[in-house]
Structure formats: structure tokens, C-alpha cells
Amino acid sequence: MSNILLIFICLFVGVAFQFVKAFPKNMHLSLNQFVIYISLPALGLYYIPKIQISTALLYPLGIAWLGFGLSFLFFYSIGKKYGWSKKLTGCLIVTAGLGNTSFVGFPVIEALYGSEGMETAIIVDQPGSFVVMATLGIIVATLFSRESLSTKAMVLKIALFPPFLAFSIALLMNFVQIDFPLILQSVFKRIGETVTPIALVAVGLQLKIERESKHWKFLWLGLGFKLLFTPLFFYILYRKLFNASGLMIDVSIIEAAMAPMITGTILASSYGLKPKLASMMIGIGIPLSFLTLAFWYYILSCF
Numbered sequence: 001m002s003n004i005l006l007i008f009i010c011l012f013v014g015v016a017f018q019f020v021k022a023f024p025k026n027m028h029l030s031l032n033q034f035v036i037y038i039s040l041p042a043l044g045l046y047y048i049p050k051i052q053i054s055t056a057l058l059y060p061l062g063i064a065w066l067g068f069g070l071s072f073l074f075f076y077s078i079g080k081k082y083g084w085s086k087k088l089t090g091c092l093i094v095t096a097g098l099g100n101t102s103f104v105g106f107p108v109i110e111a112l113y114g115s116e117g118m119e120t121a122i123i124v125d126q127p128g129s130f131v132v133m134a135t136l137g138i139i140v141a142t143l144f145s146r147e148s149l150s151t152k153a154m155v156l157k158i159a160l161f162p163p164f165l166a167f168s169i170a171l172l173m174n175f176v177q178i179d180f181p182l183i184l185q186s187v188f189k190r191i192g193e194t195v196t197p198i199a200l201v202a203v204g205l206q207l208k209i210e211r212e213s214k215h216w217k218f219l220w221l222g223l224g225f226k227l228l229f230t231p232l233f234f235y236i237l238y239r240k241l242f243n244a245s246g247l248m249i250d251v252s253i254i255e256a257a258m259a260p261m262i263t264g265t266i267l268a269s270s271y272g273l274k275p276k277l278a279s280m281m282i283g284i285g286i287p288l289s290f291l292t293l294a295f296w297y298y299i300l301s302c303f
Helices: 002-017 027-050 055-082 086-097 105-144 151-159 162-175 182-192 195-206 216-241 247-256 262-270 275-302
Strands: none
Touching: 002 105, 002 195, 002 275, 027 105, 027 162, 027 182, 027 195, 027 262, 055 086, 055 105, 055 216, 055 247, 086 105, 086 216, 086 262, 086 275, 105 151, 105 162, 105 247, 105 262, 151 162, 195 262, 195 275, 216 247, 216 275, 247 275, 262 275
């Protein structure tokens, strides 16, 4: 459970750095760029070539792909009805639509279901959450950002976005069944491991809990959707409608109940999609998720 401890330490360090005058006020922007341009591409280049593609992936893959689509339909519809700004709608779509299926998800799944559960968790995360972030997440962030781009410019921006570029290269390597030399794989893995600590420090630098903030009602809506509604949707879909059961289904539903993805928050912040709200989704969502995860584990075990 050292990963869980690291989450809280890095968040605390980021918050503490807000009061250190030696650090520039916009330091989080530089950290965000490091994650986007270096850490995330390395992660994709390490994991994607190793994924074994088969129909058995459909249930765990659905958690990320259907979950993001559900988030888009939900928040886009509400945003249109109540006249939300594009940045607010985009922020909630991205942060509530992407789950923290690796750094929080992996240790939780291993603790609850052991090494067998980890096989499903990796499928949910790598060809699921990571790829959704690098494709649909970038598209939504671009469409809902303050920028006004032509279709050609938007496609070009997505195609040249470092995580997407790395994903495309890695996916091609997967199809032709080749991988990087072991020494490069080791380098990519080590660089990829910097995603979580750097991203969490960046989140902590932006995290400000203001009692009078206008973000609170949107925060609870976003977290309610991510921590309660999303796993409920998959519980009904998989367990009741598809009548599916077993370890893969249980692990997939627990992964659906994870807090918002850290790198999804970085993506939203980088595109100017309500950075303060995005940071609150992580800063409050991760601790709160341990309570809701216990609830969903009980439901899956007893019903």
C-alpha cells in the first residue's frame, strides 16, 4: 500500500509548496508539461506494445470507453440545459469520465482480489483508461477549451499531441508484434513512473479549498457521477442485463468506482478547463473514494 501513502504525501508536498516563496506561482504549469510531454508518452511506449488483444477484453475495456461516453452524454446534456460554459462542461466530462485505474486502482485491486485480479485491472487501465485519455480525452479537451480551431488545425493538434503520438507508434508496434530493446523498455518504465508523483505535486500546488467557492456544487455532481453513478451503471449492465459474473466482472466494476484520473486532471488543467475544479476533483475525490470503494466491494460480495 506504499502507492496509497505516496498519493497523500505528494498532495501534501504540493499544497505545502504553495507557501514556499522560492517556488514560482505558476510552477504547476511546468510540471503539467513534463507529465504531458515526457512521462505519459514513455508510459504508453512501455505498456501498449505488450497488450494481448482479444475478445476477452470487452468487459474490462467497456469500463473506460463506455464510461467516458456516459460522462460525455451526462454532462453535455446538463451543460446545454443549464447554460454552462464550455470550459466547465469539458472539465467535468474529462475528470468524471476518466478513472484512476492504475495508481490507486492497482494496489486496491491487488489487496482485494490478489494477482489474478491484477490481470483484469491492467486491461482496464492500459488499452482502456490510458488510451481513452490519449484519444477521446484530448478530443474533448480541445473542443471545449478556450481555443477556436479549424477542423484541420484540431486534427493536427491531436495527432501531434505527445501521448497520442506515442500511443500511435506503440499500437503499430503491437500490431506487427515487436517491442523496443530491453534497455529502452527499462528507460520508458522508469520515466513513466514519474507520472503520479509529479502530477500529484502539480495538483497540490493548485488545490485550494475555499468554503465560498462556486465550484462546490459542480464538485459534488462530478464526484457523485464518478464514484456512485458510474459503478451503478456497470453493475446493472454487467450483472443484471448481461447476467455476467466472476472475478473479471467484479474487478471491472470496482475499477469503474475509482476516483478521477490524475492525468485526466492534468489534461483538463493544461487546456484551461477549470483547473481549480479539476484539482478539487482529485484532492477530495481520492480520499472520498476509499469510503465508496468499500461500499461497492460490499455490494459485489453480498448481492
